[in-house]
Amino acid sequence: MPMLQFDPVQLPKAAEALRHEVRDFLATNSDRISAPNSDFSSGHDADFSARLGERGWIGMTWPKAYGGAERSFFERYVVTEELLAAGAPVSAHWIADRQSGPLLLSAGSEEQRARYLPAIIRGASFFSIGMSEPGTGSDLASVRTVAKPVAGGWRVSGTKLWTTDAHRNHYMIALVRTAPADGNRHGGLSQLIIDLAAPGVTIRPIRNMAGGEDFNEVVFDDVFVADADVVGEPGNGWSQVTSELGYERSGPERFLSAFRVYVEFVRLVGADPERSEAAAVGRIAAHLMTLRRMSMSVAGMLENGKTPNVEAALVKELGNNFEKLLPEIARAAAPLSRSGDGGAQARFRQTYAETLLLSPSFTLRGGTREILRGVIARGLGLR
Amino acid sequence: MEQMLADAAERIFRDQCTKPALDAAESGQFPARLWQLLCENGFQLMALPDSGAELADLFAVLRVAGRFAAPLPLAEALLANRWLGGEGGDRTADALNTVALVAQDGNPQWLDAPWGRAARRIVGVADDGAVFAGKPVAVREAFNLAGEPRDQVEVRDVRPLPCAEPPLALLALARVAQSAGALERVLELGIGYAQEREQFGRPIARFQAVQHMLAMVAAEVAAAGRASDAAVAAIGSDRFALEVAAAKSRVGEAVGLVAEAVHQVHGAMGFTHEHQLHHFTRRLWAWRDECGSEAHWQALLGRRLCALGADQVWDFLATSS
16 A cells, blocks of 8 residues: 555755754744744744744745745754754744745735735744634635625635634734635635734634643624735635645644653653563654654655645644653653652653643644544545 | 565465455464465565565565465564575475464473474574574474464574574564554455445445544554664664564554454444454454563563663653654
């Protein structure tokens, strides 16, 4: 079965050299990583993003014409995995770098690229995803936010939900209905760039179960969007949005979210562990080594211009399940005692608790586990 | 080379590893015809240093053998010949040599030998990796839970053999590669059965519950295959034993999930002796415990990482490509 074949990837020398640059940078900027968290949507730090932009590590695969560095997917991979492993705050620029920029490059107009990409690359312009709605989760084609044509543009009304960092970011790329479905529910959808500071936009934070206020409800009340901010042709939104999801599903953020729990677990068990503790450390490592290789294989397929949708779904299925399994393995093996609550034990408990409270989101965001299993089943010829 | 050998092996296995042949082997009867065909095609010599094949090619062939549940001790025979080197004896005859591990009671005279009953010579491997040769003089027949002969063999005339490679890791890698192949077959059986079996007027593949089980299985099988490939690619490197440890762990974990789910998909039919599924799932269950269980290899890998320390763990992971 070709979809189960993940060919090995050898990172180019330039990527390995870059790894050391990133580590030096992280050491220099350790003051910004006081509470390391490997979850990519924890830690919105505009200043840190600006520093990354200064180094050329945002939009680094993009054309030089817009300020990019035209570096390879592998180099980007190394930068992102190093940032995540260190638990750096990357949420601010993450979506713009991973998703919005590439979308503009593949489907956007020249004017949009020239207008938006340079600021993203500088780490000064942040984007949110506008897909989910109160009545729209996995069934993305059911979106009800409507854009009506007016002179020079569109008027948008509706509500987007679970919009991460909408209250801190500058723009949302929203999937909206610009024409009635007329039998084909995938038709009549379009992607619009919406300025989150525009009149008529109301952003209400939603507190999550971990106590954070990262995601939001965003209400559009007759918000004007110029024709120039339609991404691609009106009505082409569905095919754009589905190809965008391929980029979203197989990166290191899909298996590293709980990585800091592992680091603190190794610290806790120390240099001379019991056999069961050592086995837990080894078991987690075996998962990580395999997942990283599979994820890099998909990066290799993307680099070669392929569209590995099923392979990406397989990586996300495995990676997200593992992100939930990791804290469970560590917890079961951790040598915790009631008396010992200083140092390594306290750090482990804190990191474990933070990650556990975020963990329900791991198999929801970017396509639920159940939707991904459907994608895989289709690839297997079962539906 | 690798693909050519694997294709040649596949033709032989496809032809020979029939359900009756698998049943016969489980009754203790050595598959002489299969072994003879492999010998005629030179496979018994492929792991010799001067064979022209890479050691990696051996594991490609073992993966194919796993896909067909080939009922003979191929890894043991080929590695025994490798470690016997020039002492392999008559290279053209179809006599079988096998590798045995020192039995758990620690008595070096009684060895745990796959197909010891059919072996001409025994190459023993001790817990510390020491390799020696011996002549079998007595056999107590025994089987693993897959019905593969795992005999207790008494050996005489024991003498050490030079071995410049880690024999225990290579044996564990053999089980990894065989398992990766058998896992692929089990997935295929699951997909095939789900598409053909009808209930409520439609193939059970149309039911989401079944689709999700098989999607999970596919993901595990893909991970096992990638882990196996990575360990094979590490042959000769200073990380080899650690890569084998990761692969044995990851593949062993996949085995439990995959066997459980694909049996569930097959319903009662897969629980019958008549169906072929159990030839693969029982082997997978046996192999995950042979040559070091997951826990054994996890502890080995984990100890190394703990010795490196928490702040070096990432570097270890990131430099294994």
